[in-house]
Amino acid sequence: MEAKQESKTIRRKKEHRPLRNIRLIVAYDGTDYKGYQRQANGRTIQACLEVALSTVCAEPILIYGSSRTDAGVHARFQVVTFFTRGRIPVSHLTRALLGLLPPDIVVTKAEEIPLDWKPRWQIKGKEYVYTIHNHEVDDPLHRRFHWHLRKALKLEDMQKACQLLEGRHDFTTFRGTNSTPAQPIKTLYAVRVRLDEGGHQLKIHVIGDGFLYHMVRNIAGLLVDVGLGRICYEQIPDLFARKDRRAIGKTAPAQGLCLEEVFFTEQRLQERIYMLDRCDS
Secondary structure, eight states: OHHHHHHHHHHHHHHTSOOEEEEEEEEEOOTTSSOSSOOSSSOOHHHHHHHHHHHHHTSOOOEEESOOOOTTOEEEEEEEEEEEOOOOOGGGHHHHHHTTSOTTEEEEEEEEEOTTOOHHHHOOEEEEEEEEEESSSOOTTSGGGSEEEOSOOOHHHHHHHHHHHOEEEEOGGGSOTTOOOOOOEEEEEEEEEEEOTTSOEEEEEEEESOOOTTHHHHHHHHHHHHHTTSSOGGGHHHHHHHOOGGGSOOOOOGGGEEEEEEEOSHHHHHHHHHHHHHHHO
16 A cells, blocks of 8 residues: 555656656667567567666657668667656766667767657758678678679769759659658759779768658669669659659668768758768869
8 A cells, every 4th residue: 555655656746847858869770670660560679769768767758750760771860859757867868778778779869859849840851871882792791781782883874863863853663662652752952872992882872851661772773773784874754754663673672771860950951962062072
């Protein structure tokens, strides 16, 4: 009886504590997960974060994410928020979560934000990076994070294709099959292909105002087909017009894709585009 009364007293005290809104920056290796979003069956990033945060805050926690990465996809800059009446100082959160999260999920930053701040309402754009190891021999130390292609890719043709993908288009052709209905008209602010100094690792940078299911992986698959000479870059306007997923080749594997950054200010978005342009000049 005394224990029940004590529990009620603790609950009442918690109810009178001020509600806080906390924003986290999260990085993860998505290889062993069924994606970001919580599912009835399967291990997910969201579920792992909510279990760990519920322990730290001593109350049930639900998080709200900025992006829903697919199974096997990684993130360097996933943004999530949650409400809590817990007392833990925000400066202690990252350290407290280290021992509760799996080693392939890390909270890199935590900060308190206004109660009305919601990640999906504030997004100005996102950047995804798709990595390809283009060499006869694979790199076993990084194979969880790239698509290995043995045949040499024609970088110049891929760059010309990137220019045709930029701008505002109907991306129905690039939408994954069995995806939920969504507005297919998106704007890509920058699409860039870069080769490292060693000439083996190729990165595709895609910055846009929004993305359809499998859209970036389908763009990566198309650029590879252009680089292999299977599709001519001049066909891209026709591919947009066809609005048919069957008009392009296979979807690039999940392990090469990473959510690189989510932009919440126009200034930061333009800075990132400018940085990409400077590297290409």
